[in-house]
Amino acid sequence: MIIVTAALKGGVGKTTTSVYLAALASSNRRTSTLVDADPQGSAADWIADSSDEQLSRIDIAEAPTERLLNKALDKVPPEGIGIVDMPPSHERLLNKALERARIVVIPTRVGGVETPRVKAVLDLVPDDVPAGLVICSARTYTRSYQEAMQQYGAENIPVWGTIPERVSITAGPTGPLASDGLDSYKKVWRKILAAART
Structure with a gap:
């Protein structure tokens, strides 16, 4: 199963999401x-x-080119799981990864230009490939978060999980994985497995 973590914008939580899912x-x-x-090579x-x-x-x-990406994905065994951490703003490489994807996870944040960029990624995902959002560093108590969730719901864009804004989750590779981060991403993982079965 190939899971592609995709976003066209940097700083939205792709690498953190990829590492926790892996x-x-x-x-x-x-x-x-x-x-x-x-x-x-952050991941x-x-x-x-x-x-x-x-x-x-x-x-x-490590596979920063189309050739290396294809070679790396070929080495994932049939019963194995491959998580692909994509770079931002590299649509051609993203399209290559999406050709091999079984599932697509789209990390994003709330506000600003995020929604149009999410839609741009969704437009690239093949119709038969399940895709869902992960709202990273979310301030779940804010009006902007509530409005974003309502908008995604109204547009039938699946949100597979929300990762609350917590330093222990987003601190990166300075220590062990945070238990609260693992708990939040377990919910996302269950959605991925459910999507893969459909």
Whole structure:
């Protein structure tokens, strides 16, 4: 199962989402592969430099070009799970990843230009591939969050999870994965598995 974490904008939580999902995918003694398609290599660095036991079963493949991306995805075994962390603003590479995707996760934030960019990604996703949003660093008590959720609901855009704004979730690779972050992403993971079964 290939899961593509996609957004056309940086700073929306793609890498954090990819790492947490890879950790959840590798639970139950399974091995998952995190394919880091971002030339910055942040996801690969996070996993390689972490002493967190939950990240030790994750295989890393750095694939910042179309050729390397295809090679990395070919190596994901049929029963395996590959999580692809895409770079922002690289539509051609994203289209290549989407051709292989079984599921697409779209991290986003609330406000500003986020909604049009979400729709731009959704327009690229093939019709037969399930896709859902993850609202990252969400201030769930704000009016803008409530309005965004109403808008997504009215437009039938699935929201698979909300990750509350908490330092422990968004701090990145400075320590172990946060238990509250894992709890929030477990809800997203369940939605992904449900979508994959349909």
